[in-house]
Amino acid sequence: MKRKNIKSSGSIVNRGSWGLVLFRFRKNKLAMIGLVVIMILVIASLTAPLYIDYETVYTQCIKDRFLTPGTDGHILGTDQLGRDLFARIIYGGRISLLAGLITVAMALALGVLLGGVAGYFGGWVDNVIMRFCDVFMAVPRMLLAMAVSAALGQGTFKMVIALSVAAFPRFARVVRSSILSLRGQEFIEAARCYGSSSPRIIYKHIIPNGLGPVIISATLSLGSTILSIASLGFLGIGVAPPTPEWGTILAENRINIRYYPHLGLVPGLFIVVCVMCLNFMGDGLRDAMDPRSKV
Amino acid sequence: MVKYILKRVLFVIPVVLGISFFIFLIMSLAPGDPAQLILGTEASPAAIAAKRAELGLDDPLLVRYVNYMKGVVQGDFGFSWYNKFNVLSEFGARLPNTLTLGMMAMAISALVGIPLGIFAAVRQNSVFDYTSMVVAMIFTSMPSFWFGLMAQVYIALKLGWLPATGVGSLKHFVLPAITLAAAQLASQVRMTRTSILEVIKQDYVRTARSKGASERRVIIKHVLRNGLLPVITQLGLSFALLLGGAIVTETVFAIPGVASLLISAVKLRDVPVVTGIVIIIACFVGFANLLVDLLYAVVDPRVKHGYLS
């Protein structure tokens, strides 16, 4: 088994080299299943325009309403307006995944910036930034996202902003604590001793070592963000009908679930599977990066 | 000890002020002219302008904020723009429903989740452990509104065992409480398990065994007391999480609580209501955090001595 060592020779990476992490991750069956399923979902979403005619997402056909899965070429059946459920779910997935990714990316960017600065400089800078983050953590995330949504108004991108605002403090904390734990370690001092400058230290030592917890956090956060998007969609905030999104689909068909269970089960299942796979991946990454846990 | 309490309280105040300012700030972006809403659509521009001056709506942001907070401190959160009710009293009227829901959910989550977590930890890698971890994982990945919907359809509507919506008796709260507790329960089990496992590995547990203690005694006296410390203190924080989940649960089960008030306010962009709810909840959460910290200081001698001397 080959091991890839990270760039700098001087780093004592207490999580092992990336090659080792990859190897341990691959050994984790659940994490690998999660990865494969997510890849399938992502590819299916990206290539959707190739195999689904966009019109079917919105085309209503009242005489074809409530078809059960498998009838008449509708793989997953139709909803109360006769729209093809499969098409709506795949396109809904595009929105959920994309919105989720952008939310996490934005929150991550802001979080890394704030947490990085706070962790690296310490002192009053650290204090101010942490108090700032505390303010945003003073209320439950859902509540904050909803309040910001109220201020900004309806719309998918506005919802993304609202969710990012609610999410960034956690990333800032993760990044900060990652950096703080690294600063204490002696290899940073050692690097200074042989003349490394601050930016170089950040680039060669802190980032490779500190990246781990951030990646784990981002992966897990993606899962909970998708849940939040679905919940907000269900409540009618953010993504609005008739735009398909897993949460809005469930909301639209709410009253019909009793008699046409596929309308409730299918979108829900997609959400559960998607989030679960992301959680498997996140947990798998966490176990792979922790040298103490048995893999 | 008193100094510690004071210090912590002092921390909470700026945070609450901070979030209240932030909310006030972004809410000013929302459309809607309170003056017009009060006077009605037929009012003349002059009357509206006069009303605006009267309400101080054209004052700079900071001035408006300070005036608003002055009111808040006295219990005046203003009136809804669209529904004419007093924010604080409406909140107060709906609070009992939300609290009942929350308490029940917390009880279920703690009373079921903690023992399950302990058992899974003590029987690590057994069939029970793996099953509970998988089930917990599934529940953490499940949107709680979906679980609620399914429960509503299958248990309430199809089987008729429990009421589907509304409030009226404690029975009405059962399904909602279970729904709300479900996700929380999953993470409670995982957290408890992790905490107990951490402790079981510790050297002092081995020392206890070397003294001749039975496994049962080791678990109860040494492992649990240390392992449950963070778990129990976290219960206070889980209250905040429950508030988030209540938002969806109240919608599914049509419970007239604080969360459903929030939802309609958000859709209407009813500024005073949203602002008021956020500030009140921030106080609640801050208070809960304070209690958790205090509890920790009381129960863990290491923390206690850190602050006494």
Added chain:
Amino acid sequence: MSDAILEIKDLHVQYNTDDAVVHALNGLNLTLEKGGVLGLVGETGAGKTTMALSILKLLPEKVGQVTKGTITYNSLDILKARKHQMMKLRGAKISMIFQDPMTSLNPIITVGDQILEVLDLHFPDMDKNEKDQKVDEILGLVGIQAKRKDEFPHQFSGGMKQRIGIAMALVAEPELLLADEPTTALDVTIQAQILKLMKELKDKFDTSMILITHDLGVVAEFCENVAIVYSGEIIEKGTIEDVFTRDHNHPYTEGLFNSIPNLTCDTERLVPIPGFMADPTNLPAGCKFAERCKYCMEECKTHVPPSYAIGTHSIKCFLFSDMEGDK
């Protein structure tokens, strides 16, 4: 041996980890006389702690496994003993002092209660006042003021925590004490105090003792007998005179002696033992010290040497095969 309190015969212990099987003890033989003080010397990873834990049957549950051999305590077969029998022994008849005092004490129980627990477990009929008195007494003996018994471990220094550990181990006046590197985590001045204390207590209670250490100096000063562990086997044992005053010891023992700076003569360089201890997941056939030994012969690489004994001294090395002939 008629007066042996502990006899270990051909003990094989392994750890079944996910990655590999770690062979920690490979045919360990040891005897301890009643009232004796045995120093068990070896480097990290030699198997010293494993041996101590095996005696008390405290090996990690699913991972640690005894595959062969016997441990006899006062004619009781430890490996066959039932759980409740072991529980009666631990703390009362055989007790252990652990290596790291910082983590061996429960942080949320007072030190007095932790010592009291030993009495509660083994002397249920003793009345409360008598127990309290005993706790006070033992604390006094280890040099801690009795009034501090309501304090918590974090309020004590490392040296004092170790003394509390000693108090816990001795309060029930055990017959056999296993001290696992009790001074390694402490600095040298405290080390001297602790050893002195243990000597006094040993004399007072007439406890048999196994002192595990990697420090030959401590052994020379404190013990009557010494056994040297390497790769899970005892490669040399005897009285202090046997081992320390000989011209020729087992090559490993010689290497250990050469690693210590000599205060009486000029030395330019210390002579370390080259190489590393054999990989416990992949042990060599033959003598486990063979690849580091400068006297290594062909025979050593393929056959495990037997233990050659003369009187109280024995060495596990082919070089000494003619030793038994000498009288």
